[in-house]
Amino acid sequence: MKLFWMELKKIFTWPVILLVVILNLLLYILLIEFELEYFPNGRPAKDVFQVEMEMIDRYGEVIDEDEFADFIGTYDERVKDANEFLQTDELAIKAGVDSYEEFRNTDIDDMAAEEMHSHIMFELEEDLFWELQARESIIERYESRVTGLEFLIRYQSNSKQEKERIREMLQNRKFQYYSELVLRNFENYSSQVVVIILLSIAIVLSPIYIRDKVRDIVPLQYTSKKGRGIFHLKWRAGLTSIGILLAIHLLIYGGLYLTNDTAHYFFMHVYSMSNNPVWYDITFGEFILLTIVAIIMLGYVFGILTIACSALVGNYLTQISTQILLFCAFAFVMIPVGVQRIIETMYLPWVVPTIYISLILFVCLTDRFVKKRELVKDI
Amino acid sequence: MKRMRITLLELQKILRSPVIVLMLLVFVGFNLFTILSNAYMKDELKILNQIVQEYGLSFNDESLKELKRAIEQGVSSIDHQAETINDFFNQLTFENYTNYSLDDQKTIDNLSLRYLYYNQASALEERYEELDIEVIGDGVIEKFNISGIAEELILNDYEKLAMRFDEIVEEQEYKTWFFAGNPYRMHSQLFRELMSIIAIEGVILVVLISAFIACYERDNRTSFVTYSTKTGRRLMLKKWYASLLGTLIVCGFLFIVTLAIYFTTFDYSGLWESFVSSGINWEYKFPYVTWYDFTFIEYLGMAILIITTTLLLISTLTFGVSVFIQNSYMATVFCYLLLVAMFVIPSLFTFSSLLLLLGQFNPTLLILNPHMYFNGLAGLAGSQYHEIITLTVWMVISMFLLTISLKRFMRKDLV
Amino acid sequence: MLIIKNISKRYGDFEALKEINMSLENGIYGILAPNGAGKTTLIKMLATLINPTEGEITYNGKNIFQLDDDYRDILGYLPQQFGYYKHYTPRQYLTYLAALKGISKKIAEARTDEVLEMVALSEVKNKKMRKFSGGMIQRVGIAQALLNDPKILILDEPTAGLDPKERARFRQILSSLSRNRIILISTHIVSDVETIANEIIMIKNKHLLYKQDVLSICQTLEGKVFETVIDFKDLANFSERYFILGERQDKGKTMIRFVANEENSDWKPITPQLEDIFLYKYANESTSG
Incomplete structure (x- = not known):
């Protein structure tokens, strides 16, 4: 146990921790911040989000005809409010616009109307008109829900x-029934998090075996009492480190995600909030759990390959280069297919499970191969 | 050659590593994939070469008239009833189109592309008249909330740029043929996409090569043997030359292979002498208003030169850091993060206009935006000497760093 | 002539060497000292790898750090930990080092073959060093030190990893080279230098202890080394009073060899060997490693 702790300590050295922290700060700004701070991104997305939260409270996931009539009723009332607003607004009067209907149909070439339009929408930041836009998009989606699927x-x-x-x-x-902005935001967010996790794992675990090889203390260890058990000890310490890194990252970024306040959507089915059809009837909450499982699997696969690589190659140059290529493969293939679109019908239903199964098989084989090789290797 | 002997031997140590070769091949493969995924438009693009052959590289009212006449003739040869070209294309539904013979369809395709160029070319004069450079400058200042010295600098730049813009208009520089910026965006495809991919690949390799050359003796625990030879610690200097040479080789390979594939896929034969400031090359909100009247080939050369110089500079920077840290792994990761930081950090300077402006002068931003080189309308990075200032400043910084860390290394106890 | 003048070396508060003075002329010098006594520090200084905190080292009257490459040009050095590129062959590695040593390409090839022949590695000169044994690597190290036919040859623990036959061969090579150059061998194995060194240098507690020929050093204990046979049970008692140099069990009796400042008719006086001085002088220091 004491040796195990020592190996763990050797993995998490101060300079390595520092590099991982810097990496996280930089990539947080580069990749994560946007998905948190600009969610929902712009208008009317923001208003759609507001209206939808209300809808979920009132109607739930499925909106039947009565509920839809109720929704239309609310819309009509809001249109009335808009009419009243326009009838008292100076610029609107100047442009000769006195109803929401006219407001929607203003001509871009009409200077006065254009001025009024941009004044109300952008300068006043009057929520009402954005909200109406948002409600219209929801109505439109509802009305075309059957034809959309047929299309x-x-x-x-x-x-x-x-x-x-x-x-x-x-x-x-x-x-x-609902827009996909929450789902897309989560998918983007989670794939950015995977990028950060994989890079952190690469930085922390690349040196695990090479560190000793470069210092040439391997023969020393192998002749010591613990013998080649050190190799397995390191292997286990590596697996533990992957777990630690995954836990820390998932906790931090999971916690940050909660600030997006999407809890309303957790118990709704993914298909009720996705433009792209999905294979399974799972809820958004279940989808989040599935994504976390996928991230953990990818983290372990990537991490074990990193450790195995560290055990196989003789120097950092080869290690870093292979890591870069491995990371690119994950970033360009595994993250889009295995995380972002994990349940979408874009790929045949067996594609994603097969990818995961073959990855796990490959990792098991690598594990066997590396350990066997280590047992018979001449030092 | 005799002086180069040690340098070459140092370089050999790294380049004989198969992973470097593997990475080069993977990168070239990726570039090939990028190029081929856009190759579907290469046949359409050839029309422009025909136009250039028939009407010359630059156009004017006269040649446009000729072009129009030719299109009209072509149209009437296919459809005798059509009175104007517009009429013809307006009534051309998909069903109509499929009723024509294959030959006719080809001619129609050809004519419609020619008509696209004709339309864009004849609308240019008006579009350029509508542009007010100084208003665009005010827009930049407003967008980034610039004030103080930075504001003066930018205003000054846009004032000068307005003069240059007038020159472009007066000399009719913008009236040269180029692939239609909208829809093809060939300038962006080549410089924004492909060249910056090459630059990133270059950075990945150059940092690796430089860090590992610098730490090679330490990594192999051969410092005592090598630094006690006659060459002694001056070897570090030769290692620096070796990493510069390695940078040139990597750059050369990536550029030559990738661009060879690119230019055999897309036919630029008639366009080498066209101006980048061509109005036809208008892709997004604004046209490219270059500070100098660079032809396409000159611009390409400058872009290669700037990227290569930046990579040499990054190599030097990495080398300096690595000599200091003397741990190849840490040095490599640190330098990668440093370059990412240069991309990220300037965007945080929203609290100070001057810092925001100064932050633009950094090597990472420079190599990631080859499509904006020498372009006056490049937001905060549009000043006349942006490229040369960035390169000079960072050359000084990296040389300073290298000198310090070499000097320290020369005196250091090797234990 | 290599002169070491008043050399001290400190790392922060730690003092590695203090006020060492000596001059070296052509011949073989053996530096005998246990690890940690400062001999590697001294040797690295002679190889210009570390700078003295005080004092200077001159070669033919000029400071070696100012002579710089002119000095290293005539230096051959085998460090204690001899590093090599695993994927290089001895030939490639030596050709590379020849370049660093400023040996022209034409000469380098012949010279490489020559030194590899000297250390009996000709047969494996084109095999990658990854698979070499410790002894073979050490011989590559000796070969590289000889590449530039150095006027000053400094070898730090050169016999580590060599088998007895290789050691003998190594001593033979050194003897043949010693006529017109300074050879400095650091070791803690007395037999390596006992027979071939013209002078022995001993460093103790960061100070120079001796720099004399073997005979004079041995004379410092002349008449004080004895041999006698005692009962095993008396051994503890005996070792409290005298310094034991060695012991041998024989039929319940113990034959011991020891240092004493008195005489006894039961004791047989014997001629002190270098090994005895070494053991006696470093009695309180660890000699492991």
Whole structure:
């Protein structure tokens, strides 16, 4: 146990911790901050988000015809408010606009109307008109919920299975009632987090075996009482470190995500808030858990490959280069397919599970190979 | 050659490592993929070369008239009823189009592309008249909330740029043919996408090579043997030359192979002498208003030169850091993070206009924006001498750092 | 002539060497000292790898740090930990070092073969060093030190990892080279230098203890080294009073060799060996490593 702690301490040296902290700060600014600070991003996204929160409270996930009529009623009332506003607004009077209907149909070439339009929308930052836009987009989506899926079957689906799935959704009335801004934000956010986690793992674990090789103390260790057990000890310390890094990152970035206040959506099905159809009828909350599991798996796969690489190669040059290539492979293939679009019907239903299974198999084989090689290797 | 012997031997130590070669190949493969994923438009682009061949590289009212006449003739040869070109294309629905013979379809494609160029070219004069450079400058100041000295500097720049803009208009520099910026965006594709990818790949390799050359003896625990030879610690200097040479080799390889693929895919044969400030090359909100009347080939050369120089500078910077840290792993990771920091940190300077402006002069931003070189309308990075100032300042900084760390190394106890 | 004048070395508060003075002429010098006595510090200074805190080292009247490459040009140095590039062959490595030593390309090739022949590595000169044994690596190290036919040859623990046969061969090489150069061998194995060194240098507690030929050093204990046979049970008692140099068990009796300032008719006086002086002088220091 004492040796195990010593190996852990050797992995988390101060300079390495410092580099990881710097990495996190920089990439937080570069990748994460935007998804937190600018969520929902701009208008009317912000207003859509507000209206939807209200809707979830009132109607729940599924909006039936009565509830929709209620929603239209609210919309009409808001239009009335808008009319009243326009009738008293100076610029609107000047432009000869006295109803919301006219306001919507103003001509861009009409200077006075244009001035009034931009004044109300951008300078006054009057929420009402943005809110109306948001409500209109929701109404539009509701009205086209059936034709939208039909359109997907006809023009956009890539495979037989996808067509079948969409037909099944149509049949069981699994419609999209809400915008996908929460879902997309989460998908982007989680893939940025994966990038940070993988880079942190790479920085911390790359030196795990090479550190000793470069100092040439390996023969010394192998002839000591503990013998080649040191290799396995390091391996376990490495696995523990991956766990530690994953836990810390998931806690921090998970906690930060909660500041986006999307808890309202957690118990809704993913299909009710996604433009792209998905294979499974899971809720957004379940989807978040699935993503976390996927991140943990990817973290371990990447981490074990990093450790294995460190055990196999003889110097840092080779290690860093392989890490860069490995990271690129993950960033360009694994993150989009295995995290961002993990349940979307874009890929055949077996694609993502197969990728994960083969990754795990590959890692197991690597593990066996490296350990076997280490047992018979001449020092 | 005799003087180069040690330098070459030092370089050899790193370049004989198969991973460097592997990385180069993977990178070139990636570049090839990037180029080919845009290759679908290469045939459409060829039309422009025909236009240039027939009407010359620059255009004027006369040649545009000729072009229009030719299109009209082409149109009437296909559809005798069409009175104007506009009429013809307006009534051309997808179904109509498929009713024509394949040959006719080709001619129609050709004509519609020519018409696109004609339209864009004849609208330019008006579009350029509408541009007010100083108003754009005010917009930049407003957008970034600039005040104080920085504001004066920017206003001064835009005043000068306005003069240069007038020159472009007067000399009709903008009236040269180039691939239509909208929709093709070839300038962005080549310089913004491809060149900055090359630059990033270059950075990845150059930092690795420089750090590992600098720490090679330490990593292999051969310091005592090598630094007690006649060459002694001057070896470090030769190692610096070796990393510069390595930078040039890596750069050369990436540029030559990638650009060779690019220019065999896309036909630029008639356009080498076209101006980057061509109005046809108008891609986004503004056209490219270059401070100097660079032709395409000159601009390409300058971009390669700037990126290569920046990489040499990054190599020097990395080398200096590595001599200081003497731990190749830490030095490499540190330098990568440093370069990322140069990208991130200037955006945090919103509290001070001057810092915000000064923050633009950094090597990372320089190599990531080759499409904006010498462009006056490049936001905060548009001043006339932006590239040369950035390079000079960082050359001084990196040489200073290198000198300090070499001097320290020369006197240091090697234990 | 190499002159070491009043050399001291401090690392912060730690003092590694204090006021060392000596001059070295052509011949073989053996530096005998346990690890930690400061011999590697002294040797690294002679190799210009570390700077003295005080004092200076001159070669033919000129400071070696000012002579710089002119000095290192005539220096051959084998460090205690001899590093090498694992994926290089001895030939590639020596050719590289020849370049660093300023040996022209034409000469370098022949010279490389020559020194590899000297250390009996010709057969493996094109094999990668990754697979070499410790002794083979050490011989590559000796070969590289000889590459530039140095006027000053400094070898730090050169026999580490060598088997007895290789040691003998090594001593032979050194003897043949010693006529017109300064050879400095640091070791804690007395037999390495006992027979071939013209002079022995001993450093103790950061100070120079001796710099004399083997005979004169041995004379410092002349008449004080004895041999006798005692019962094993008396050994503890005996070792309290006298310094034991060595012991051998024989049929329940113990034959011991020791230092005493008195005489006894039961004791047989014997001629002191260098080993005896070494053990006696460093009695209180660890000699491990």
